[in-house]
Amino acid sequence: MPVNADSDAFEADRPEHDAALPINELFYSLQGEGKLAGVPTVFVRTSGCNLRCWFCDSYHTSWEPTHAWMDLAEIIEEVASYDAEHVVLTGGEPMIHDEAVELLDRLGDHGYHTTVETNGTIYRDAHIDLASISPKLQSSTPTADLDPHGDGEWADRHEQQRIDIDALAALVDAYSSQLKFVVTDRDDVAEIETILSRLREATTTAIPDDDVLLMPEGTTREELNRTRNAVADLAMEYGYRYTPRLHVDLWNDAPGT
Numbered sequence: 166m167p168v169n170a171d172s173d174a175f176e177a178d179r180p181e182h183d184a185a186l187p188i189n190e191l192f193y194s195l196q197g198e199g200k201l202a203g204v205p206t207v208f209v210r211t212s213g214c215n216l217r218c219w220f221c222d223s224y225h226t227s228w229e230p231t232h233a234w235m236d237l238a239e240i241i242e243e244v245a246s247y248d249a250e251h252v253v254l255t256g257g258e259p260m261i262h263d264e265a266v267e268l269l270d271r272l273g274d275h276g277y278h279t280t281v282e283t284n285g286t287i288y289r290d291a292h293i294d295l296a297s298i299s300p301k302l303q304s305s306t307p308t309a310d311l312d313p314h315g316d317g318e319w320a321d322r323h324e325q326q327r328i329d330i331d332a333l334a335a336l337v338d339a340y341s342s343q344l345k346f347v348v349t350d351r352d353d354v355a356e357i358e359t360i361l362s363r364l365r366e367a368t369t370t371a372i373p374d375d376d377v378l379l380m381p382e383g384t385t386r387e388e389l390n391r392t393r394n395a396v397a398d399l400a401m402e403y404g405y406r407y408t409p410r411l412h413v414d415l416w417n418d419a420p421g422t
């Protein structure tokens with residue numbers, strides 16, 4: 166599966182000898198989002214994404230992907246150099262990569278608790294202790310006025326691919342999960358409710374409201390200062406869970422946090 170629009174160039178330096186992943190960054194921090202917020206965690210961030218949210222806080226995995234290829238053994242060795250029991254596999258979109266399965270399975274064999282941060286458009290069978298699913302709302306679509314490149318060329322593709330109810334249902338049915346919606350304003354709630362009702366019809370697993378998290382949009386403290394209280398109010402009004410972006414509160418938008 167291509168990882169970006171220019172997949173040949175992206176794949177050119179892929180090593181052939183062992184299973185490997187294009188890694189944008191690997192770092193130790195506190196889980197900043199969701200049910201496990203505050204837990205010391207190693208983050209493995211793959212490069213490449215099948216969507217292009219205009220607000221993506223990991224621009225160098227989506228709009229302009231950069232990476233170094235790392236063998237799975239190297240990744241696990243670097244993870245093990247930190248004293249943590251939790252590993253988050255994120256991106257970009259980690260589930261576009263076949264090798265994500267092998268990495269997760271090996272991490273599970275080593276006894277790590279694994280979380281996958283995913284946009285929910287791709288299902289894979291792997292060792293996943295928590296599927297942290299962030300379905301993308303219409304307000305994420307990179308229309309020409311919001312596109313960080315300024316031309317809106319990804320808008321149609323993003324719009325067509327961002328919600329796949331079958332993939333979402335497969336993830337929810339297979340794994341412990343949380344649904345973490347990025348909220349830009351009050352108008353987003355209607356779409357969240359529509360997605361939830363379609364999903365609840367499609368799953369055999371119940372989705373309690375406290376597995377539904379509203380997360381304020383914002384990549385800096387200043388942006389969150391403008392969004393977080395309105396999103397907290399929406400969580401109370403509708404009975405969903407609020408999640409902070411603890412890493413932004415603590416370290417703003419510093420890399421490796």
Ligand SMILES: C[S@@+](CC[C@H](N)C(=O)[O-])C[C@H]1O[C@@H](n2cnc3c(N)ncnc32)[C@H](O)[C@@H]1O
Nearest residue numbers: 220221222223256257258282283284299382383
């Ligand atoms: C960079 S994404 C990588 C994983 C996957 N592609 C996804 O979107 O879920 C990691 C998390 O950051 C969230 N996120 C990205 N940009 C954001 C922003 N500007 N404000 C709030 N959350 C954001 C995503 O929704 C997701 O929950």
Ligand SMILES: Nc1nc2[nH]cc(C(=O)O)c2c(=O)[nH]1
Nearest residue numbers: 194195196197255282412422
């Ligand atoms: N501290 C911290 N927590 C996070 N939780 C999810 C993240 C992500 O980018 O997927 C993330 C991140 O980038 N940093």
Ligand code: SF4
Nearest residue numbers: 214217218221227257
């Ligand atoms: S799906 Fe995730 S990584 Fe891809 S553009 Fe959106 S926020 Fe960024």
Ligand SMILES: [Mg+2]
Nearest residue numbers: 222223255422
């Ligand atoms: Mg992040």
